[in-house]
Amino acid sequence: MPVKGAASEPAVIEPSLTAAVEPELETEEPLYAGRRKIYPQSVQGTFRRIKWAVLCITLGIYYGLPFIRWDRGPNAPSQAVLIDFPGRRFYFFFIEIWPQEVYYFTGLLILAAMALFLMNAVAGRLWCGYLCPQTVWTDLFQAVERLVEGDRREHLQRERGPWTVERVARAGIKHFLWLMIAWWTGGAWVLYFSDAPTLVRDLATFHAPLIAYIWIGVLTCTTYFLAGHMREQVCLYMCPWPRIQAALTDEHALNVTYRYDRGEPRSSVKKSALLRSQGASVGDCVDCLQCVNVCPTGIDIRDGANLGCIQCGLCIDACDAVMSKIGRPAKLIAYDTDLNIKRRQQGQPQRFDIMRMRTVFYAAVIAVVGAIMLYTLATRHAAAISVIHDRNPIFVRLSDGAIRNAYTVRIINKRLQSREFALAVAGLAGSFVDVIGASASKGGPPVLSVGPDQTREFRVLVTNYNDTLPSATPVTFHIVDLATDERASAADHFRGP
Ligand code: SF4
Numbered sequence: 001m002p003v004k005g006a007a008s009e010p011a012v013i014e015p016s017l018t019a020a021v022e023p024e025l026e027t028e029e030p031l032y033a034g035r036r037k038i039y040p041q042s043v044q045g046t047f048r049r050i051k052w053a054v055l056c057i058t059l060g061i062y063y064g065l066p067f068i069r070w071d072r073g074p075n076a077p078s079q080a081v082l083i084d085f086p087g088r089r090f091y092f093f094f095i096e097i098w099p100q101e102v103y104y105f106t107g108l109l110i111l112a113a114m115a116l117f118l119m120n121a122v123a124g125r126l127w128c129g130y131l132c133p134q135t136v137w138t139d140l141f142q143a144v145e146r147l148v149e150g151d152r153r154e155h156l157q158r159e160r161g162p163w164t165v166e167r168v169a170r171a172g173i174k175h176f177l178w179l180m181i182a183w184w185t186g187g188a189w190v191l192y193f194s195d196a197p198t199l200v201r202d203l204a205t206f207h208a209p210l211i212a213y214i215w216i217g218v219l220t221c222t223t224y225f226l227a228g229h230m231r232e233q234v235c236l237y238m239c240p241w242p243r244i245q246a247a248l249t250d251e252h253a254l255n256v257t258y259r260y261d262r263g264e265p266r267s268s269v270k271k272s273a274l275l276r277s278q279g280a281s282v283g284d285c286v287d288c289l290q291c292v293n294v295c296p297t298g299i300d301i302r303d304g305a306n307l308g309c310i311q312c313g314l315c316i317d318a319c320d321a322v323m324s325k326i327g328r329p330a331k332l333i334a335y336d337t338d339l340n341i342k343r344r345q346q347g348q349p350q351r352f353d354i355m356r357m358r359t360v361f362y363a364a365v366i367a368v369v370g371a372i373m374l375y376t377l378a379t380r381h382a383a384a385i386s387v388i389h390d391r392n393p394i395f396v397r398l399s400d401g402a403i404r405n406a407y408t409v410r411i412i413n414k415r416l417q418s419r420e421f422a423l424a425v426a427g428l429a430g431s432f433v434d435v436i437g438a439s440a441s442k443g444g445p446p447v448l449s450v451g452p453d454q455t456r457e458f459r460v461l462v463t464n465y466n467d468t469l470p471s472a473t474p475v476t477f478h479i480v481d482l483a484t485d486e487r488a489s490a491a492d493h494f495r496g497p
């Protein structure tokens with residue numbers, strides 16, 4: 001299906017429904033059109049209920065998650081989800097991510113992208129219509145607006161009238177409530193970066209760090225303007241996803257579709273009843289514009305696929321209500337494909353191909369990446385070692401003829417208790433290992449202590465008397481937890497002349 005770019009009066013597509021557009025007329029369209037304010041009407045129905053449910057769940061998670069506690073034992077934060085910049089950790093319930101493990105975020109990004117592509121391949125802009133933060137907060141702001149200013153008709157009438165005390169009061173209350181929601185949205189954001197109850201107390205008593213107030217201010221402003229004032233403008237002009245989505249979709253993806261094979265030719269309720277009684281061919285659309293009035297981006301879905309359509313499904317609810325009133329079957333607007341419309345027009349059965357090459361591919365990538373991440377999380381070690389060979393000098397010859405190499409060995413202890421590790425170097429027979437500042441078990445390998453949840457560096461000297469070694473001999477540094485026998489190792493080289 002061809003898709004035109006969105007303009008302030010969103011562009012439309014369905015050559016079979018609209019009169020052919022003269023190319024020269026297209027070029028005469030102004031490059032800029034002022035914003036047409038939209039007053040979406042309230043609507044009841046299945047998709048509206050789904051949207052309310054998604055709104056409550058997503059906002060409930062966002063505002064409530066920082067207050068959920070998770071016992072990790074003493075000396076560890078008890079917040080279930082915490083981005084701990086000073087401690088350089090990310091906590092997510094039982095998962096603790098160290099800076100060395102940021103590859104998990106790469107996996108998460110791949111999962112998120114594939115989930116988005118899969119949603120798009122199955123049912124178009126599910127993300128935009130139900131889950132996108134811009135959609136969710138705009139929905140909330142519009143609900144507040146309807147509560148204070150009234151539904152579409154009442155709001156429109158008041159806006160066209162003079163400024164009265166009541167109008168000023170209603171506008172003031174609305175903007176106050178918007179600002180309160182925006183402020184709490186910014187407030188909730190900073191709670192993910194510090195212990196939430198403590199930070200709430202510090203914010204209230206003005207003892208919180210300045211950066212927390214700055215971030216709350218920034219997010220209050222962005223939420224207030226994006227959800228209160230810019231609304232559909234963000235989707236139409238700022239967000240790149242509609243363009244990307246249009247390139248990724250195919251003719252089998254379900255989209256909110258006006259079934260013009262059923263709806264056309266459209267006419268008024270009275271006229272269509274009359275024509276129907278005369279046995280004339282008439283469509284189900286009664287041109288009531290209810291689908292347009294409820295649309296949060298102000299488009300007419302009957303004009304065809306449109307970048308301005310966020311696929312929220314509210315026009316389906318509106319049209320279903322109209323169809324029910326006039327005694328016609330529901331789903332004149334529905335999740336469907338243009339391919340099906342054409343098949344029905346040709347007398348062929350409609351087809352819904354959810355299992356396609358691309359949906360199977362996206363689902364397979366999600367399954368494989370998810371499985372790898374789960375496996376690595378389940379088998380991750382609580383101890384790790386890394387080794388850096390001294391660059392200059394690469395080796396030194398001692399007065400007794402021995403060759404000595406120096407290394408910086410870093411040991412990570414991810415447990416919340418202090419641990420002692422025995423260090424050994426394998427691959428170099430007859431070598432001696434010394435660690436500056438470490439205790440040595442009698443006659444045994446050096447023992448290195450690392451505090452709870454810490455990383456510690458050691459200077460390690462390896463000495464060998466074998467004069468016939470090659471210039472680079474592979475060696476492996478092993479550590480063994482003396483209490484649990486947990487092991488880790490890292491490879492390097494022993495250099496010589
Ligand atoms: S709500 Fe349904 S009947 Fe009314 S204009 Fe839209 S498509 Fe036609």
Ligand code: SF4
Nearest residue numbers: 295309310312313315
């Ligand atoms: S056309 Fe329908 S599905 Fe698309 S944004 Fe408007 S109301 Fe939502």
